[in-house]
Amino acid sequence: MMLRIPQVLSEQQLGEFRQVLLHARWMDGRATAGHQAVKVKDNLQLPVDAPEAKALGQVILQALERNPLFISAALPKKILTPRFNCYQSGQSYGAHVDNAVFGEQGERMRTDLSATLFLSAPGEYDGGELLVDDTYGSHSVKLAAGDLILYPASSLHRVTPVTRGARIAAFFWIQSMVRDDAERSLLFQLDNSVQQLNRELGGGHASCVQLAGVYHNLLRRWAEV
Ligand SMILES: O=C(O)CCC(=O)C(=O)O
Ligand SMILES: [Fe+2]
Missing domain, CATH: 2.60.120.620 (q2cbj1_9rhob like domain)
Structure with a gap:
């Protein structure tokens, strides 16, 4: 990217x-x-x-x-x-x-x-x-x-x-932290979408909470710290 x-x-x-x-x-x-x-x-x-x-x-x-x-x-x-x-x-x-x-x-x-x-x-x-x-x-x-x-x-x-x-x-x-360019790009797209949804629906909305969870759980799989 x-x-x-x-x-x-x-x-x-x-x-x-x-x-x-x-x-x-x-x-x-x-x-x-x-x-x-x-x-x-x-x-x-x-x-x-x-x-x-x-x-x-x-x-x-x-x-x-x-x-x-x-x-x-x-x-x-x-x-x-x-x-x-x-x-x-x-x-x-x-x-x-x-x-x-x-x-x-x-x-x-x-x-x-x-x-x-x-x-x-x-x-x-x-x-x-x-x-x-x-x-x-x-x-x-x-x-x-x-x-x-x-x-x-x-x-x-x-x-x-x-x-x-x-x-x-x-x-x-x-x-x-994420060595692979494709994985890092996916996380970036997901982060952008979650932030956009937060603005549109409000951060407390169940879908926002769930998607933020998906982001963090993907990062947990892929990150080397
Ligand atoms: O000057 C630039 O924009 C790139 C420099 C570069 O490619 C390098 O130093 O390896
Ligand atoms: Fe270079």
């Missing part, structure tokens, strides 16, 4: 991010690319241990914790501290699949979902579409600043060349 999560960051937060990122020390993104990705990766990145990256990463994590749509769709177990990248002057990232496992502070996590949080507005650059392949074809994603796209980490994806301006984004991975 691919899902857009709108307005993860406020206008004020975006302004603060821009100020910090404008003055940050960017490095060649190939330094953190894996064996295969290094051949197709051409962008800039903030060093993972840069103080700016750590501070802004925490702001994003706090925003995600309070975002009901993100929680419902991702059912997160672990979230890698967000990283920051920049594409300019024709830079791009060719087709690749992300690493299955990442390590951070001695802890390992499986990547079930990939996320890009757009920090530049679409009008600030040409190109820079994130193209994500699935069985329905290739989906082009270019979102408003502050919006996030969530997509299966198993997908082949790429970023087209940025031919004008600069595309700055945060990117990170999530290990979900």
Whole structure:
């Protein structure tokens, strides 16, 4: 499942991010690319241990914790501290699949979902579409600043060349409590339907109570905690 999560960051937060990122020390993104990705990766990145990256990463994590749509769709177990990248002057990232496992502070996590949080507005650059392949074809994603796209980490994806301006984004991975994309999508649909019914019938209605029970009992079957 691919899902857009709108307005993860406020206008004020975006302004603060821009100020910090404008003055940050960017490095060649190939330094953190894996064996295969290094051949197709051409962008800039903030060093993972840069103080700016750590501070802004925490702001994003706090925003995600309070975002009901993100929680419902991702059912997160672990979230890698967000990283920051920049594409300019024709830079791009060719087709690749992300690493299955990442390590951070001695802890390992499986990547079930990939996320890009757009920090530049679409009008600030040409190109820079994130193209994500699935069985329905290739989906082009270019979102408003502050919006996030969530997509299966198993997908082949790429970023087209940025031919004008600069595309700055945060990117990170999530290990979900529910590893299987199809099961997680079913839970998300069910959660949405239950919430809709709650609004229409009132939360105390017997069908709402029963369906909420089905949601929790499916989650109990499928969740790894
Ligand atoms: O810049 C993006 O939107 C995606 C970056 C990416 O695919 C990666 O770093 O693995
Ligand atoms: Fe990637």
